[in-house]
Amino acid sequence: MKAAAHLLLLAASAAGAEPVRIQVLGLFRSPLADLQPAGAGPLIVETPRGNVVLEGRATLRLRAANAPAALPPGSRFRLRIPGKIDRDYHGALRVQEDGAALALVVEMEIETAVASVVAAESVPGAPPAALQAQAVVARSFYRALRGRHSRADFCDTTHCQFLRHPPRAGSPARDAALSTRGLTLEYRGRAIEAFFSSRCGGRTRALAEAGWAISAYPYFAVECASCRRDRRPAQGHRVGLCQHGAAAMARGGAGFRQILAHYFPGAEVR
Numbered sequence: 001m002k003a004a005a006h007l008l009l010l011a012a013s014a015a016g017a018e019p020v021r022i023q024v025l026g027l028f029r030s031p032l033a034d035l036q037p038a039g040a041g042p043l044i045v046e047t048p049r050g051n052v053v054l055e056g057r058a059t060l061r062l063r064a065a066n067a068p069a070a071l072p073p074g075s076r077f078r079l080r081i082p083g084k085i086d087r088d089y090h091g092a093l094r095v096q097e098d099g100a101a102l103a104l105v106v107e108m109e110i111e112t113a114v115a116s117v118v119a120a121e122s123v124p125g126a127p128p129a130a131l132q133a134q135a136v137v138a139r140s141f142y143r144a145l146r147g148r149h150s151r152a153d154f155c156d157t158t159h160c161q162f163l164r165h166p167p168r169a170g171s172p173a174r175d176a177a178l179s180t181r182g183l184t185l186e187y188r189g190r191a192i193e194a195f196f197s198s199r200c201g202g203r204t205r206a207l208a209e210a211g212w213a214i215s216a217y218p219y220f221a222v223e224c225a226s227c228r229r230d231r232r233p234a235q236g237h238r239v240g241l242c243q244h245g246a247a248a249m250a251r252g253g254a255g256f257r258q259i260l261a262h263y264f265p266g267a268e269v270r
Ligand SMILES: [Zn+2]
Pocket: 148, 149, 154, 155, 156, 157, 159, 160, 161
């Protein structure tokens, strides 16, 4: 009986989990990185030579030559490439060697990744409905395009989706992810790799206009009233969601479903 209850619990937690693997900080091609705790608890770093426990401000220098190493799921940690960048993460870490460089792959919950993308990519001052639309778009991209890289599903640059620190609980980006949890844009029963760009210039583009032949969803050229009024030049590829147009729709009282229906005609939010 006890064993059965335990199995049930395991099944329930597995059903809720939807990890995505993201290779981070790969642009730097760095042979080393410093690893530190970024949460209350210690970090337990698994290495072939045994576990290393990091507490407080303790730092472990990771080197390509000393890979592999790993952190278990649920770890809160900071990675620093000295003199270049430091970022916090929440998830599991796998450290491998890639030639002379480190390959750092973070496996995180899809909702953590979605909130991180919303925080990194949204237009400053965008209202909640625009952030919610961005969250559904980011989640759809992750669900539709798994396995884009050899070591991970995605990278952390604009090649896939840009992401920085996971936002704090109660922040607008985290709330946008939470309030749309699990929702995806679908077309004919499959998640769309929903594209977005900053400013469409008054009209978005269909896939054929962009010269892309990469999606089952054709995308459509739709009018974007606020960009038309703005008369500012387009920024980005103009396919899919227009971020400035979405922010204007949200300021005008539109909900995220209305925004998505406008920029993705024929698609459904599920
Ligand atoms: Zn990528």
